[in-house]
C-alpha cells in the first residue's frame with residue numbers, strides 16, 4: 001500500500017440527493033505527494049466529492065480508498081484515525097473568533113494530542129512561520145485581513161502534519177495580491193511537507209498554475225482529465241470552454257429551471 005502511487009482512489013461513485021443525481025459513476029485517482037485539482041461548473045458536485053472523500057458523505061455505489069483503506073467501510077474508530085491524517089480547509093472553516101491566532105492553530109493539537117505545552121508552542125510557531133504569520137500570533141481573528149485569516153486556517157489545517165489536505169475554494173473572495181500569496185503558499189507548504197493535496201476551485205488560472213493534474217467534472221462524471229498543459233490544448237469544446245473560461249459554450253450557465261416565462265406567470269398567480 002505504501003508503494004501505491006495513488007493515495008486516493010475513487011471508483012464508480014454514484015451519489016444522489018433526493019431525486020437529484022449528482023454523480024453517476026465518477027472515477028479518479030489522486031497521486032501521492034502531488035497537487036490534484038478538481039474543477040467543474042458551479043453545482044457540479046466538487047464540494048460533495050470532497051465530502052465523499054473525507055467520509056462525511058456515503059456514496060450510493062462505488063468506493064473511495066485512501067491509502068488502501070475503504071473509507072466507507074471502516075469502523076468509526078478507524079475512520080477517526082484516518083481523518084486525523086487529513087487536513088481540510090473548507091470555505092466555511094472559519095477560525096474561532098474568541099481564540100487568538102496562536103490558540104486557533106494550537107486547537108487541533110490540544111484536542112488530538114497530549115503534547116506538553118512547550119511542544120505545542122514549538123509546533124504552532126513553526127506552522128505560523130510557514131505561513132508568514134508568526135508575528136501575528138497574539139492577534140484575534142477580527143484584527144486580520146481576509147487573506148491572513150485564510151493563512152491562519154492553513155496553518156491550523158496542517159497543525160497535525162496531515163498526509164492529505166483537501167482545499168475547498170481556497171482563493172474565493174481574495175484580492176489578486178492575497179490570491180497570489182495563497183497560491184505560492186499552497187505550493188510551498190505542499191513541497192515542504194510532501195503532502196498530497198486536492199484543490200477544488202473556480203479560479204481556473206490560479207488552480208492550473210499549481211496543479212500537477214486536473215480533473216474536470218460535469219454532469220455527474222469526469223468530463224476530462226490531464227495535466228494543465230494537456231488540458232490547455234484539449235480540442236474538446238466543452239473542455240476548452242471551461243479551461244479558457246468562455247461564458248458561452250456547450251456547458252450551460254443556468255442551473256436547470258422551469259421555463260422563465262411560465263415561472264414568472266406562476267409567481268403572478270401566487271405559486
Ligand SMILES: Nc1ncnc2c1ncn2[C@@H]1O[C@H](COP(=O)(O)OP(=O)(O)OP(=O)(O)O)[C@@H](O)[C@H]1O
Pocket residue numbers: 017022040041042043044045046047048049202
Ligand atoms: N446539503 C444539501 N442538500 C441538498 N442538496 C445539496 C446539499 N449540498 C449540495 N447540494 C446540491 O448538490 C449539488 C452539488 O453541490 P456542490 O456544493 O457539491 O457543488 P459544487 O460543484 O461544489 O458547487 P459550487 O462550485 O457552486 O460551490 C448542487 O446541485 C447542490 O444544490
